[in-house]
Amino acid sequence: MAGRAYYFLSMNELKEKEFIDCWYPAVFMAAAKLTGQMDKEALATLTENVLASLWDHREEFAVEPRQGVFIYRLLLQEVISFLRQHGDEQRIRILRDIVLIDPALFLTDVPGEDS
Numbered sequence: 280m281a282g283r284a285y286y287f288l289s290m291n292e293l294k295e296k297e298f299i300d301c302w303y304p305a306v307f308m309a310a311a312k313l314t315g316q317m318d319k320e321a322l323a324t325l326t327e328n329v330l331a332s333l334w335d336h337r338e339e340f341a342v343e344p345r346q347g348v349f350i351y352r353l354l355l356q357e358v359i360s361f362l363r364q365h366g367d368e369q370r371i372r373i374l375r376d377i378v379l380i381d382p383a384l385f386l387t388d389v390p391g392e393d394s
Contacts, residue, residue, distance in 0.1 A: 298337070299330050306330060306354060313358045313378075315370055321361075329357045 307326045316322050332353050333340060343349040355378070362371050 295334060298334060302330060302333065302350070306350065309351070309354055310358060313354070313374065314361060314367075325357055325361050329354050332357070 303326060306329050307322055310316070310322050310325045310329065314322070314325070316325075329350070333350060336349075336353070340346060340349055355374075358374070359371060362368075362374075
């Protein structure tokens with residue numbers, strides 16, 4: 280029955296839906312692990328933001344030889360933004376220590392850290 284919904288979508292919308300369906304589970308799980316969040320609504324919003332950005336950059340993504348790295352960069356940008364919005368500087372510090380993150384993602388120093 281769910282397949283019938285595709286009938287009402289334009290070809291571009293269909294491609295976008297397939298694209299999102301393909302990447303949604305992996306991005307959602309990675310977002311959950313990186314943020315430590317258990318709130319499914321917050322994770323869904325974060326995942327949708329990453330996938331919207333990914334869709335906007337789909338031409339670059341299509342020719343990217345390391346697509347996983349491309350997605351991860353977008354995901355990390357969204358995660359850092361999400362954590363900042365929620366005031367979770369401790370989680371940002373943890374990620375900074377364990378994940379290879381481009382320093383440009385950290386637009387400001389984490390309060391309380393010495394240079």
